Amino acid sequence: MGKKNRRHRPKNDDDDNDKEDVQAQSPPKSNAGTNLKDLDFAARRELQRKAAAEKRRARMKCHICGDVGHVRRECPGVRDDGRGMSRFKKKSNVNHEKELYQARKYGTPQQDSSSSSLLEYPPELNACDFRYYDVACDIASTMDYCKQGRGKTKISQKEAFQEVQTALIDAQRHTNLGGMISQTLLKPNRPWICPNNNDIPLPAHTWYMIGLARDFLYNDSEMDAAVNSLTQTLHDHPDKIVGYWAILDYTICQRPGCDKESQKRRVIATCKAAGQAGVTVQIQALPGAAGLDLDQIAGTDYAHVLLDLQTILTDATTEFPTLQIVLANWSGLASHMLSFLQACPHLTIGLDGSVSFAKAGHLHECAFDLPLDKLVLMTSHVIPAEIANLLGRDAFYHAGLWPFVARAVAHYKKTVSIVDVARACSERTLQLYPQLLVAAEAAEEEDVVAAEEEEAESDPNENDTAN
Known part of the structure; x- marks a missing residue:
């Protein structure tokens, strides 16, 4: 008798009021726990797209810097350890790349726009x-x-x-x-x-x-x-x-x-x-x-x-x-x-x-x-x-x-x-x-011989002008 009466006990309005008070006092749920059934089609699709992108980005490995968590176009550049500018941050020379492509495709000689020609030693x-x-x-x-x-x-x-x-x-x-x-x-x-x-x-x-x-x-x-x-x-x-x-x-x-x-x-x-x-x-x-x-x-x-x-x-x-x-x-x-x-x-x-x-x-x-x-x-x-x-x-x-x-x-x-x-x-x-010293001495001898040859070539011209 006690169990049956407790099982089929009628609802009390006070219990429903207590549940509403607890729900009102509880903090709102974050976006991560959002129920997809409560969203419309556009919001649901946007949320799914962001979740898929984050999951894909978390698995990706940037081949420029080697880190995980971003793609190539979002790469901040190789870490330079606080030493200065990264060599990956500056844009490439588009005109120079176009010249290289045309030279390879058509076999045409390209202008001397290499990096060595631009240096001032x-x-x-x-x-x-x-x-x-x-x-x-x-x-x-x-x-x-x-x-x-x-x-x-x-x-x-x-x-x-x-x-x-x-x-x-x-x-x-x-x-x-x-x-x-x-x-x-x-x-x-x-x-x-x-x-x-x-x-x-x-x-x-x-x-x-x-x-x-x-x-x-x-x-x-x-x-x-x-x-x-x-x-x-x-x-x-x-x-x-x-x-x-x-x-x-x-x-x-x-x-x-x-x-x-x-x-x-x-x-x-x-x-x-x-x-x-x-x-x-x-x-x-x-x-x-x-x-x-x-x-x-x-x-x-x-x-x-x-x-x-x-x-x-x-x-x-x-x-x-x-x-x-x-x-x-x-x-x-x-x-x-x-x-x-x-x-x-x-x-x-x-x-x-x-x-x-x-x-x-x-x-x-x-x-x-x-x-x-x-x-x-x-x-x-x-x-x-x-x-x-x-x-x-x-x-x-x-x-x-x-x-x-x-x-x-x-x-x-x-x-x-x-x-x-x-x-x-x-x-x-x-x-x-010391092995380099032998090569240095040989290079000096070559320079001396070259200078003597230049002087020998210039002497006849000087004699002709003198005569």
Whole structure:
């Protein structure tokens, strides 16, 4: 009886009033929980379209910057780490692309509107009695960048090489570019093949420094094999290979073969091979100190990479006291740079085009504090700000941009000229890489012979005019 009476109990009006009060006091639902049945057709379709677009955008990966969450036309550009303008933000030269398309389609010669013809090289370096050398470039990466990294149309390998060669010839014509040292990789159980042996020859006076590929992993047997491979390759190509290089990058630890232990082992093996062979080794440490204050450094990847680098350099210089080391593409603080220089007497600092960026205050301080006898310059994979602002997307990095790096260093060093910077870097480069000195002496002899031939040709004309 009690259950039946409770089940069929009549409704009470007070219960309905209580429910209405609770609904009135509860907060309104968000748009995410909107019931589609309560919307009209247009609002429902708009809501579904936005939801589908957000879902699609969340899965997309931008091929320009590599981030997820936006499409290409909404890409803000590659993050420049606070160093200045991104090379993807400026529009391409539509007229130049049209000329390239017509030249490829109809075979018509195009006007000389290349980036090299628009550059105004520092005239001071053309009248100097010495030659400068780019101690770290990457010709293969430069050609790939020319083929795919600019404009809207891709070009062939031959066209990319012609553009790079034109830029280097133009640099040699206006400045005393003596040569360059390009980076290459050595893979396990594979012989090193000189890039000059390919179908497309590289410019003259090109040397190489070899580094270990990420296929050399973290174990003792592979590290011993890596040291043997480096020394044997140098022994087989003494006229082309002038040194070694390694990288310690803690921003790519998630990639296969790039964990911290494997990277440290590769750097240690490279230093050991350089000490045994008596050649210079270049080491690049990443990430840099851009955007970090002194009180924010502790616990960051920048602090960790410097601590590991300090340990590696201490062990290497203890085992090989005369080992020449170059901290390439330095991007740290000036105080840490001076500490490394004080701890390692045979250490040299390499600066690239990043020193020209307006926001790179820590690199400006490094350029000011760094002694000239401890400085070398390199182009690497960085386009100087002056060239990027002038040419936009038509710009690409190559060894011919070395004078603009020297100009930026001289600008922030305040007390020296671009000639002083170039002369000091040239002398330091020849000390680190004596193989280049032989080529420099041969080039000087060629210049003397050419000058004598010009004088011999001009003497008969003078005699005729005198008679």
